Structure formats: structure tokens, C-alpha cells
Amino acid sequence: MATSFNCSVLGDKTLNCLHKFSINIYKNNDEIFTKLRNNRYDIKEFKVDHPKDYICDATRSDKEAVKLWKVNVNVVDVVDEVGIKEKLKDENKMRPILPFSYYFRDELSGSLKEVLSVILPAKIETSSERTEIPECQDLNYYNNNRMPLKERDTNNALEIFKNNVTYSFDRLTSKTNFNFLVCSGAAGIGKTRWGYEFFNCVKKDWSPPPSWGKPEYLYLLLDFVSGVRLSSFDKDVDAATILGLRVAFDYFARGTRRERQILFEEFFILVKPYIQFFRIGSVLNYIQNQEFQRNRLIIVLHIDEYQEIFAFEKWEGGMTKKGLFKEMLYALGPLMAKSENKNFYAQTFLSGTASQDVTISAIKYSFMFVKCPFLSNKSIIEIYNYFAEKGGDKKKLWMYNTKFLQLLYVHWKLFLKNVSKEIDSF
Template sequence: MSSYSSLSRVLSPFRVQTKFEEKTLPARYTDIMVFCLVQGDAIKNSFPIDISSHTTVGHLKKAIKDEKQNAFIGIDADKLTLWRVDIVQTKENQEMTIKEHKGVELHSFESVGTHFQDVPLSTNIRIIVQPLLPATTVGPSHQGVPQVTSIEDAMKKILEGIHKQMDVDNVDNNKPKPMALKQRDLKQAIDVIDRNFCNSLDKQKAIKKETPTAKTNYRILLCGGAPGIGKTRYGVELFNCLDKEWKISKGQKPYMLYMLFDFTNGYALDEYEIQGDIKIASEIILGLRLAYHYLVHKKYVMSFTVFRTKSNEYKQCFRLSNVLLYIHNLEHESLIQRGKHLFIFLQIDEFQLIFKERNGGEKLFKQLMYTLGHHMAGEIPEVFVQTLLSGTAPQDAIRAMEPTMYSIEPLDLPLLSLESRLEIMREFATNHGVSDCVWVPKVWIHQLLLDTGGLPRALEYLFAEFFGQDFTRVKEFFEDLEKKKLIPSTIYTSVSKDIDTAYKIKPYAREHKMLIYELVYRNIMEIESDISDVLQDGDHRIKLEHLERDRHLILRRLEEKDKVQIDIPYFFMYHYASVLGVFTEHLNHAFLLDEIWSWQNWEKFIADFITSRINMIDVLNKEKLLKLGNFFRGSGSNVTLGQLINFGSVEIYELNHQFPCLNLSAKEGKTAVLKPGYIMINGYSAPFADIFFLVDEPDPILIAIQCRLRKNLLNLKTIEDEHKRNANISHKMEEKARKLKNDSKIASREKKEELRKEAEKYTQLGNLLSKYRVITIFVTTQRFNEELERIPNDCILIHQEKFDTFFGPVFSSRTKFVMTRDSNPNLSTASQLTSRYKAISQDIGERIEQTRKRRIFRSHEEFCEEFKELADVNELRDDFIYYPYPPYIEPFEHSNKRTRV
């Protein structure tokens, strides 16, 4: 049988009309039907062409080529020679092969009607088609070189002398499994795929609808976001879920294959592929990669680059439709039950590189999507192709799709929640017979899990540091953990270096300091941005979406808003801070991993944090006039939160004495001045605020900050009393001055003048402070259970529930984590518990530490099973948390963490 008939075996009768018919001609022209046959084929392979008698033979050649695309691969219509014959078709002669004939050659300029109008409905074969094959697919006929017109023949040529690979399945089975990701929500994607597949079935069954399914109802999936967020892994997980759990809405579940084209690793585009007709180029670009993945990848020792080079001579064979039909034919014979569809889940990874092609990247992307969309919409019966694009330029893909094209469905791909990170850690442990008791009490492990920010690649680097590069040292890690051989700071440093190497954080920050300042500022200040925002980068400007594409940040879409916020994982911020000097020395300490580190210097941390935020406003020349509530994001009255403050740059002074006082000497030999520009940390146990500073514009205001560590509940009365004490500071100065004056009246002559001068200074200080309105801000780890609406004027409360918006995602989770270490029987040391709770003696504290070597507490009920004598202590019932178990994990998640662009 000829190569033409070999190809025809895999063709399905999915097209009953030619493209010529689709462009219908006026009714005055007579339609005729002409049966045609390719020279060398059996009569049974004849095919009809419906065409107008008014058209030319040249038009007829085009119609024949369109009808027999696979038979005439790489052959232009004008290279077909048509011979007019008259061969009767009967049941008896169907197997006869027509190799020779006596016919009349037809010329392209001739009218079809002059040859066939007399027999418009004849079923005789009237045309023999003789192709003149191009030089790229045949050798010189006089040398006897056989022509290559099928994929099967082409593959034989390509694979000549190529060795097969060893049994990769067995090799892969011995490899450690990759890190499993948790809590991926696949419902959105599965629903879209189900609709696409059912729409395709409807089209193939020719279901008559008032409105046919439009292209825009077929959706190409788009998984976009920053590098390392798990886009490639998402495609694998989605396919596995489809293969195992998809309950199809209509019809029989198809046979499924997964194909991955990584445009950076192995499947990269080459400029010469994009030459000539863009439609044909797109078909071949996709077809070559599909053929390589299915027929060569992991089967033969050959890279895609070599395959592409060797197949160039036969590339017209590898159009996408041909390859799909070829795969269907092979799978149909071996695996697919009759009536089942072939479902190919095609993931194109790093698709953004298509747009970087100098030779019309956007045009190529559109055509590739058109080509793939046709095979989602039922171009070939029983073959369905669902495309998933994964890459870092989702907005480029969305903009490229025209209103009449197949649609793009952006998928939500959030960062991994803390609960998910804990589950992955637990899976490593339980798979090696290690219980929670071994690793849960190690505070530094939880800090490192927090510091990854939920970025899968950062988490992978962390686990590679824990368990070895291929996760082959899991058992050894837990053994070393029990023997206390591990050094947390060393692990932190190694992971930081790995992340910096992968993302080039420090080099980029050094070259783009003001841009990174802007990103850090927007992150810390929780500023909502438009994805199209353009930021200044030296002499250039750059869009937020391009910064995500180029691996420098993560954009998180806000629920119910067309806005995004900038996420910067803790490890990234650590490197930015070291390059920019954006934070003070004390605040930089927050990035260091130290098991004994705590928030005992709470006031210093708050002062450093506020100072860093104010100074970023100054460095970036931002608007300094802000509403108080936009800077100190907490709870308070509208009047207080709406008060305007002009934030000028400040410097921290840690006072040696308790203010109010005249001596403003500070540590490190410095001396503060009571005027704007100085933010002062008060002396220990001072009767006034822990931190304070003055603002003169637009109104004179004294900001008094109370930093309260978690002890008892905070109530309204405490807030009112402390604010009243702060607000009365000028009266206190006046009282002090009066007392000194009175003392001077009875003092000795030498002391009298000294006391009088001191009294005068306190009078001046009182007069100065009397001009300032005092606003008290409480930053506290205490719980507050009363109505926030009742917070008095001139007071702002920033408590745990507001930490996310005040501290921002970088600091809030670690702040909340550290502040609860003295109330978690799974993590707290005996000394922490005994100093925090009167009911816990040193003996009980040590028993708690010993008990968690054999069991970890998931609830207060479990704790009371072991410590019945504490069951009635209400303080423990109210205060104890049992992280890392639900529902105690959720408070450590940043709000909106699960929602992404």
C-alpha cells in the first residue's frame, strides 16, 4: 500500500466540508460534485469535492489540498497535477489501485465548468491527483531515494543510529519523590476543563443549538506568578487529580496523557522555526515538540535540539494535526477502548519566552493559542487537547487574547499556607517513623517555616538543607535533631545563600536601590497597588507585573478588589535590608535566627520599626502629611484616626532617665532634644509613655506610645487611665515646678538658687508640653475583648488582630509567634511557663517539658488528661494555645495570604 493510503488509515472523517465550501458562492453558480483519487491509491480511498462550476482548476487544486492536508504535507496546491478521467466505481473494484491512467491534464486557468458541468452528480472518479513532492521530502527520483510522507517513515530516518535509553521507569521508581505540596485548590481548573470537554462533545455530536458554542466559551488555563511559586508542579498535580478523581459531567471519561513543554529547558524556540507562514510555523512548532515528547523523550538518547535538527528535512510531516492523529492511532490500538476519547493535557511552561521572540512574539503566541484552541474545540473527533500555560507573565497572555479568540482562564495560585508547610514537614517525619514529639518543640524549625513566606521554592531549599539535596538524609536529620547536633543559624545562613543565588536578590538590590526601597515601603506599609503601576527605577520606569515576571516580588490580589499587594518573603527582606540598610540595627536582629531571642526589648523593636517606616517616607520623597490611622493602623475613633500628621525623618535616642525630666542624656553618649526629629525610648518604669516624639505640623501633637507585653487582658479602663496620665504631663511639670519653688523657700542659700532655676526649667517644659495635644497609641500583645467602638478619643489600639496591617506580612507572623511562646505547652520552656503563670510551679513546668517527649498536646482537653491538677485553672484554659495544630495555626497566617494573582 502506498504511503498515501498508509496515512489515510489514521484519518477520521471529521471534515465533510472543504474550506472552499465555507466561503459560499452566489446562488447563480452551479454546484457540482467531483470524485477524486490520489494516484497510487485504491479506489476505495476516493473522496468527493463539492465546488462551483464557475471556479477555476486552480481553485479546485486548493480545495483538494484542504481536503487532503495529511496526504499533501509540504506540497503547495499549485504543485498538484490534475488529470481528467472517467473511472466507474463499483463494489467489486474498491480494492483496485490506480497506478496508471489515460487522462487529460487540467490547467489552473481553466474553468471547472468547461470539463464537468455535464455530469454534476456523477459518482465516477473524474480526477486523478498527481503530486509533485518538494525537494525537502523526497530525494531525486532518478537516484531511487524513497519519499518520506508519513511520521512513521520520518521517525525511522530520524532515529537511525540513535541508542535507546535504559529502563527509565525502573530508575525513576528508585528516585526519592519530590516534595509534596499541600492544600492546592484545583476545583476552579477542573470545572473549566469539564466545561471545555463537554462543549467539545456537543460539537462532535452535532447537537443543534440556537446559539452554537463560541470560541470564547473554550478556555485555555493560565497559571501565572513569580518564579518558585509552584506553577510547574501545579500542572502535574492538576493532571494527577483529573486522572484519578475527575467525575466527568457528560460522556465517558477519556484516556489521559500528560505532556510538558518547558520553553527554557529543552524545548526552547529557535528563530528559524518562526520563518514563513505563521500558521504553518505554529503547527510545526507544536507538532515537533509533541512528537518528541511522545516518541523520543525518555525513550532514546536524543535531545530535542538534535531531534529538531534531524527532523527539519521532514518537518512538514510533523504538523500538530498529523501528530495528534498519529498518537491517537497508536493509543487506540493498544490502550483506548472503542468509543473513548484521547485527552492530552498539554502544559506549556515558561510561556512568557514566546513574547520575547524578536520576530513577532505576540503574533506567534496568538497563533499558537488559535492552533491549540481548535483542538480543544473538537477539530479532530476523539482527540481533545487542554492547554495549561504556566509562566511569569500572565498579564501579557491575557492582553494578547482578542475578544473573538479562545479565552484565558487565570487560575488562583496562592502561596503555601503555614498549615500546609507544617503538613509537608510532618509528612517527611511520619514517612520515616518520626513522631511530632521529635521536631514540634523546636522553635527554630517553626521560625524557618515561617520565613519561607510560603514560597514553594524557598521551602524546597529549606528542606534540601534539612534532608539533603535529593531528600535522602531525612532519617539522619531527625537523629541529629534528637542529639542536638544541628546549628539553626548555620541552616538559616545556608538557605539564605541558596535563595540569593537562585533569585539574585542582592545584586539586583545593589543596582536598583530606590526601586527596592519602593517595594519594601509598599510591603511594610501594606499599600494597595494596581498591577499596571509604573515605578521609577533610576532613569527608567518599570511595571509591577514585570517585576513579578522577572522574579523580584509576588503580587497578591485582594479579595473583592481590583488591587494587589506586594508580598516579600522573609528571606528576601533579609537580603534587601542588608543591602539597603533600610532597618535599624535592632530591627535587623529580627531577621536573625536565635533560639533564645525574644521580644524582651519590645520598646526598642517598636521604636525601630516606627523609625524605619518614617525614614522610608523621607528617602522616597513620599507625601509626609498622612492621616494618623494610615500610619498607625489600629482601632480608634474616626476623629483620632483622621488626624493629619506631618512625618519628618527621625532618629532614635534611648534615654538614660525617666521622662518627664530635664536630663535628656541618652545611651552611646548622645543627648536628645525635645523637638521634632527625635524619637525617644523612655527610661525603665517611667511614669510616662514608653516611646514618644513630637510633631509640629499641621498641629502640635505629642505621640505617646505604650508598649505592653502579654500579661493580663487589656481593658478600656486601663486605656483611659494610661491616656489620662500621659495627657496630664504638662500639669505634672507645673506641679513639679511648684514643688521645687516651695522647696527653695526653705532651702539653704546655695541650694535655693539651684532649685529656683530647676523650677523655672520645669515651668518652661510644662509650658512647652501644654501646647501639644497628646495622642496615646497602645501597641500590645494583650488580648482585648471589649467593644473597639468605645475606645476613647486621642487613643489608638494596635493589638494582635491588627498586627498584620501595622507590622505588615514580614514582621507580623514572627511577632505573633514569639509573643505566644510563654503560653504554649508544646513550645514553652519550664522557666517561661513558671514566670508567666502562678499556677505552674517549677516542678510542673519541668513535667510539661518531659511529657512532650512522648506526646504533643493538640487541645486543652489533651493537656488536662496529663495534668488534671490544672484542669480548673481558667487562666490556662483562656490563654493556652496549642500551635501547631488547628485551629491554633490560623492566627499566624497573614490575612489574604491564600489569595493571589
């Protein structure tokens, strides 16, 4: 036997131990497997859901009411109810769709020697209430209720987009004639919103070439901070596949297309056996062919918080020493520079706080920086008035509330103070 995991089933209210069992991991030559009940599982196929099913059968519990956590303890702590309860934190909760080995890599590899016992508690909730994975918001409702953009001129960006499309018909056009759109500046000034409004501008005000007929439009947002953050999973993956995985995740695994969301890390694990099919060109081509049939697809690919790409120093997936950001741009460039043999056209929009890094990382393609200035006092007042009216204040009574006006001043002053700190840090 290679290793063993001690498991305890704990009641929600009393935390008294209801059931105990062990998950034994065996190794026979190069095969690693486990046995549970009368079933034998290869460790690669053994998921968290399997012990969860076992617990539900043994305790006659509703599967939806059972939660599983990974808790590292010493043997002497196993009977300490208070100690165990303190360790039951949401970040340690185990998701049934993930492999068991995902949570116990060190233990299974033998590199973890200090932990004498690993408890896999199942918290049985006796009440009818349960925690649900947040359902996706209705993006159409959200966007239809947004305030019109203030002091953001999308005309120049639209002109660049038109030129890119025109140049894409001529295969002899130099790469320097094609522009990535970039919106950079301090945090909180509306850079992410700018990208979406640019997409709306393309969809509303741009006239496609006659040969393209009536195209479809698609906006993809890759947020490298809160949505598709780089991790150790990406260490040995090439740039085109890093992008393709995130596009596939954004389009197929979250958003209004699913009733429930999953994390990108979970998505990565599920598709890893087929990772060779996830280069960005292949993913976009699949989306166009399967979802939009014969219509040409116009895509605005918005890469948000791109400064995180520069900060990812562990990457070893490139064949050159150009760095991940440059390799990504070289993967994205042909998507806007060559349109004759594709049924889709993709314009990349970059937003983040590291404008100097973009220029330092210059490539054969060019960059066009869009303006995203701080709002004037007039626009700030218009914004407050807009939401006041949405809340029922049709007579602008908020403008006569001195306490509210003082609060507005304090908040604006604090915002400027934080911005100045970020500027000084450059």
C-alpha cells in the same frame, strides 16, 4: 576541493598524536560530497558516525570508547598538547547521530575565514569507564513518592475543564466560552507541579460524557526553558508545527518510552525532511490512533515557561503579524473547542512568570487564572515533617534541632528576598 578538515586522534592519558587524517569536502556543480576510505558520501548523508568508524578501524579502538570534539585552532596550535586539552569541553562534543554539516555550517558555507584549521579530535579512553547519556527516570516511581499538594485548589480548574468539554459538543458556542488555564507568578512557587496535579485531578475526579466511554489519559509537558527551547531552527516554522514537533519529541523521543534521551535539536534535525507531517493536530491524532487504538484520549497539554515564547523575537513563520504566542493559541484553541470529529480532546495549561503578557495578548478565546499562593507556615512545617518521616524521623525530632530551625528560617527569608526582586522587576 571546496574545503578540508584536519583531524587528529589523541590518546586519553598522554594526548600524544596517534593518527592524523583529513576530511576533504568536494564540490562538483551543485553537488557537495566527501570521500572516506573507499566510500563517497553526499554531505547531507555524511554523519559524525562515519569518521568515528574510520578512526575505530584505523586505531583498532572500541567504538564505545571513542569521543569526538570540534575544536577551532590555528595551524600553529595543532602540536600544542596543552592547548588542545583545554579545548576538549563537553559542550564541544560531537554526537554520532548528527550530520557532519551540523557542526561545520560556517566552514562549509565559506563564511568562516579566520580559522585556518579545524581539528576533530577523537579521545580514546583506555579505561572501561565511559560517560553514558543519563537514562530516563521512572516517572511512576517519582510521582508515587511525591508529597501531596499543599494549598492548591484544583476544583475551579476542574469546573472550567468540564465546561470546556460540554461546550465542545455545540459547534455554535462562541470561542470566548472556552478557557485556557493559566498559572503565573514568581519562580519557585510550584507552577509546574500545579499543572501535573490538575491532570491528576482530571483523571481521578472528572466524569466523562457517556458517549466517550472509558477514555485514556495523557499528560504532555513542554518546558520552553530546559526541554524544548525555541531556537533559530524555529525561525521559519509555523506555530502549529512548532508545537507538533515538541509534542512528538516529548512523547516519542524522551521519557519512559526510551532507554536514553536525545536533545530536541537532534530530534529536529532528524525529522526535518518530514516536517510537513508534524502539525500538532496530526501528531496528536497519530498518538491516539497508534498508541490508544479506539479509546478516546484526554490530553492535558502543559506549556511551561511560556514567557520564553514572548521573548522569541526572531520568528517569521506566521502569515499574519499576530506573533508566535497568539498563533500558538489559535492552533491550540480548536483542540478544546471542537470534539465531535476527533478521538482526542486536549486542554491547554499555561504556566510561567509573565501574567501581564497573557492578558495583553488576548485572543478570541478566554483565560482562567488558577491560584498559586505562597505557602503558609503551617504548610511549610508539614512539608519538612513529611520528608523527615520519609527519612526515618517518626518522632519529629527535627523540630527540636535549633540549628536546623535557624537554617529553615534563613532559607525562607532568602527565598522571599529573591521573590521580591522579581516582583520589583515587573
